[in-house]
Amino acid sequence: MSVDPQTPVAASPAAPPSVPFVGLTGGLAAGKSTALAALERLGARTLSTDEVVHELYAGEELRDLVVARWGSRVAPSGTVDRAEIAKVVFHDADERAWLEQQIWPRVGAAVVAFREDAAAQHPPARAAVVETPLLFEAGMEAAYDATIAIVAPDDLRSDRARQRGHDGIEGREARHLAQEEKAARATYTVVNDGTVQQLEERLAAILDALAP
Structure with missing residues (x-):
């Protein structure tokens, strides 16, 4: 997991606590939906576009x-x-x-x-998270306080896609930025190459960093 060096700005003590507004994206079959479900378990409100x-x-x-x-x-x-x-x-x-x-x-x-x-x-809620597969492609990142990119090794993504009945990821990413580009543009990047528990732990650290 990589963390952007910019520290989220805390709300004024006199103001009510704000809810961080977060865009979630990532590569095809990298585990965006799994990450969204994990964030909900961790106390975020979530929405899938x-x-x-x-x-x-x-x-x-x-x-x-x-x-x-x-x-x-x-x-x-x-x-x-x-x-x-x-x-x-x-x-x-x-x-x-x-x-x-x-x-x-x-x-x-x-x-x-x-x-x-x-x-x-x-x-x-700890955050309001919107899963948007084409977030960067549509130029929507400025609407969010922070963005999270979920990425995974290509061979693992291909295996996951085939398990869902797709012929891998080849040919399905024509309208998508490369994972590396999404990771470079995101506030936070999470590599989803392990268990769901490991993914949840990495996302929990991000929610802690976003806390006002």
């Missing part, structure tokens, strides 16, 4: 928009087929841009609501 997108697709508003754009084939039986949508947008930058314009403002609103809810919690 992937889960927010899943909920958006399950709702009527986004379903009706994509059906109006691409036809009923992307929502057979009234349920959005994300694999079918992926076929539409994978090779068409304009269609992908249109889809992102529908999704990301709604995700952003969910993140704002999440942060406000975390700030109002009593007792306060």
